[in-house]
Structure formats: structure tokens, C-alpha cells
């Protein structure tokens with residue numbers, strides 16, 4: 001395995017924490033919150049048919065934003081070209097069951113920004129929501145590939 005691949009695995013694990021663990025909640029609300037609020041302001045679910053609002057999330061990473069939009073009734077497609085991200089998002093979205101049933105140690109490879117050994121060994125659980133709880137009619141897909149090539 002290449003060093004760059006190992007770094008991608010490490011960053012994918014940290015991304016799991018940001019997108020799908022309880023400890024990522026604050027960061028999610030800061031970065032996804034304003035986008036979700038704006039969409040709900042532009043297309044309020046009580047005034048539009050949310051299903052008819054098509055939303056594309058290019059570079060969707062592990063898919064949390066796209067998932068949140070689909071959960072709110074919008075037709076949403078996430079797009080991503082990194083196989084590391086696609087493998088991990090497929091795992092979380094399609095295979096994980098139950099709340100916080102899995103655990104990662106996202107900082108175990110970190111050598112900086114650590115005040116104590118405990119910081120390095122701090123675990124994070126996921127998923128903080130059950131992705132399979134999306135209602136049956138939810139319109140949520142992920143498109144794999146380069147944004148500039150697969151979406152026409």
C-alpha cells in the first residue's frame with residue numbers, strides 16, 4: 001500500500017467522525033446547518049412538494065449532507081469520485097445498523113495537537129443516526145465518478 005493511500009484511509013476515518021459520529025455534531029451543524037437552513041428557506045416543505053426539488057451534492061464525501069436533505073423529503077443525489085469515500089459511505093449508509101454500534105480511534109496515528117495520551121486513544125462511535133431509518137419513499141442516491149464526467 002502506498003503512503004498516500006494510508007493517509008487517505010486515515011483521513012477517511014476522521015471523516016467518519018465528522019460526518020457520522022456524535023462527536024462530529026458541532027462541526028456538522030456549523031458546516032451543513034447553514035446549507036440545510038437555506039434550502040429549507042428557499043423550498044419550505046409545507047409550501048413545495050419537496051420530492052420535486054432535485055438537489056445535487058457534488059464531492060459529497062461520506063454523504064451526510066445528502067442524507068440529511070433526503071431525510072427532509074428532497075430528492076437528493078450525492079456525487080463522489082474517491083473510492084476511499086465511496087467504500088466508506090456505502091458501508092455507513094447501506095450496512096450499518098443500530099446507533100453507535102461501531103468504534104474507531106481516529107487520532108491514534110496523530111503525533112501533534114495532543115495534550116495527553118488519552119487524547120490519542122480517544123475513541124469515536126458511529127453512526128449517530130440509523131441510516132436505514134430513511135423513510136421508504138426517500139429519494140436518495142449516490143453517483144460514483146468524476147463530477148465533470150458522470151453528470152450530464
Ligand SMILES: C[S@@+](CC[C@H](N)C(=O)[O-])C[C@H]1O[C@@H](n2cnc3c(N)ncnc32)[C@H](O)[C@@H]1O
Nearest residue numbers: 058059060061079080081082085145146147148
Ligand atoms: C473537501 S472534501 C468535502 C467532502 C464533503 N462535502 C464534506 O463536507 O465532508 C471534497 C470532496 O470532493 C471530492 N471531489 C473532488 N473533486 C471531485 C470531482 N471532480 N468529482 C467528484 N468528487 C470530487 C473529493 O474526493 C472529496 O471527497
